[in-house]
Amino acid sequence: MKYVVTGGAGFVGSHLVKLLLNNGHSVTVIDNLHSGKKENLKSVFKQIKFEFGDIRNYEFLEKIMKNIDGVFHQAALTVVQDSFDNPEEYHDVNVNGTENIFKLAQKNNFKVVYASSSSVYGHKNKIPIEENVSRNPINPYGQTKLDDEFLVEKYSKKGVKIIGLRYFNIFGEGQTLQYAGVITKFLDRIKQNKSPIIFGDGSQIRDFIYVEDIVMANLLAMKSNINNLLVNIGTGKSITILELAKMFLEISKIKSEPIFENPLEGDIEKSQADIKLATESFNWKPKKMLNEWLTEIIKK
Numbered sequence: 001m002k003y004v005v006t007g008g009a010g011f012v013g014s015h016l017v018k019l020l021l022n023n024g025h026s027v028t029v030i031d032n033l034h035s036g037k038k039e040n041l042k043s044v045f046k047q048i049k050f051e052f053g054d055i056r057n058y059e060f061l062e063k064i065m066k067n068i069d070g071v072f073h074q075a076a077l078t079v080v081q082d083s084f085d086n087p088e089e090y091h092d093v094n095v096n097g098t099e100n101i102f103k104l105a106q107k108n109n110f111k112v113v114y115a116s117s118s119s120v121y122g123h124k125n126k127i128p129i130e131e132n133v134s135r136n137p138i139n140p141y142g143q144t145k146l147d148d149e150f151l152v153e154k155y156s157k158k159g160v161k162i163i164g165l166r167y168f169n170i171f172g173e174g175q176t177l178q179y180a181g182v183i184t185k186f187l188d189r190i191k192q193n194k195s196p197i198i199f200g201d202g203s204q205i206r207d208f209i210y211v212e213d214i215v216m217a218n219l220l221a222m223k224s225n226i227n228n229l230l231v232n233i234g235t236g237k238s239i240t241i242l243e244l245a246k247m248f249l250e251i252s253k254i255k256s257e258p259i260f261e262n263p264l265e266g267d268i269e270k271s272q273a274d275i276k277l278a279t280e281s282f283n284w285k286p287k288k289m290l291n292e293w294l295t296e297i298i299k300k
């Protein structure tokens with residue numbers, strides 16, 4: 001099949017490109033290298049087509065997104081804290097850019113599997129979170145992902161095939177430190193023999209999902225007969241940030257305590273997926289758990 005991956009030079013996108021190539025598909029990457037790097041694709045660069053450009057540019061996308069079987073849309077601005085300072089730019093890239101792809105899917109009749117986020121839910125008291133609960137994002141980044149879901153509802157009614165995968169917190173090789181989540185930041189500290197820094201009291205609950213499991217969910221969603229769905233992609237399990245910090249210290253055998261700093265604005269309290277819908281829809285299950293991966297990585 002002929003696929004386009006937007007944001008293919010990023011963390012998730014580059015893993016996805018490699019999975020698609022390994023499955024014999026032809027891949028075009030669209031990326032403006034805002035946070036992504038060509039280096040992430042170094043091992044496969046000769047096997048792909050790389051198109052440098054911006055998803056906000058409809059004419060640019062129109063030239064590339066024709067005679068294709070599907071688009072895996074990963075490109076976005078992704079940093080929650082930064083979205084408070086630049087809400088308009090976040091809206092422009094994450095919502096207007098996404099709508100360009102939905103419009104072209106309608107025009108050229110291809111399927112889209114795209115990255116939504118657990119941030120659409122906001123604070124939820126009841127975990128695990130099922131897909132049909134109300135969505136109340138608490139930061140501008142999450143709002144852009146919710147606005148995308150409103151677009152999904154609009155374009156699905158017009159017969160456009162769109163599956164939105166609500167990723168929970170992703171970990172894995174190649175996450176950029178600057179933009180990374182807590183795992184990469186803790187790992188960076190541990191590698192320097194320093195204690196992890198926790199923002200807040202560490203009671204925040206998270207569901208961490210391995211990047212290879214995320215990209216497999218993308219492929220299965222694209223291949224499935226299901227055309228329209230918004231679905232959680234997590235492990236269904238959770239850990240507090242304090243437990244996570246202690247896990248890092250234990251595995252690395254560093255005898256120290258975590259450091260606590262002020263809570264971050266827009267940080268969600270509890271996040272854990274209910275994954276029944278994903279399992280039933282795509283016959284998908286996460287394979288690698290966090291403690292297993294951490295043990296491998298820290299011992300390296």
Ligand SMILES: NC(=O)c1ccc[n+]([C@@H]2O[C@H](COP(=O)([O-])OP(=O)(O)OC[C@H]3O[C@@H](n4cnc5c(N)ncnc54)[C@H](O)[C@@H]3O)[C@@H](O)[C@H]2O)c1
Pocket residue numbers: 006007008009010011012013030031032033034035036037053054055056073074075076077078093097115116117118166167168169170171176179181
């Ligand atoms: N990493 C996570 O934990 C997580 C969780 C939930 C959802 N997501 C979503 O998954 C997707 C991938 O995230 P990631 O962690 O790989 O982030 P990333 O920053 O590594 O990747 C995003 C990619 O999009 C590209 N990009 C940004 N703006 C662009 C534009 N205007 N035009 C073209 N390309 C552009 C970047 O250069 C980068 O390569 C994003 O949509 C993100 O919102 C990620």
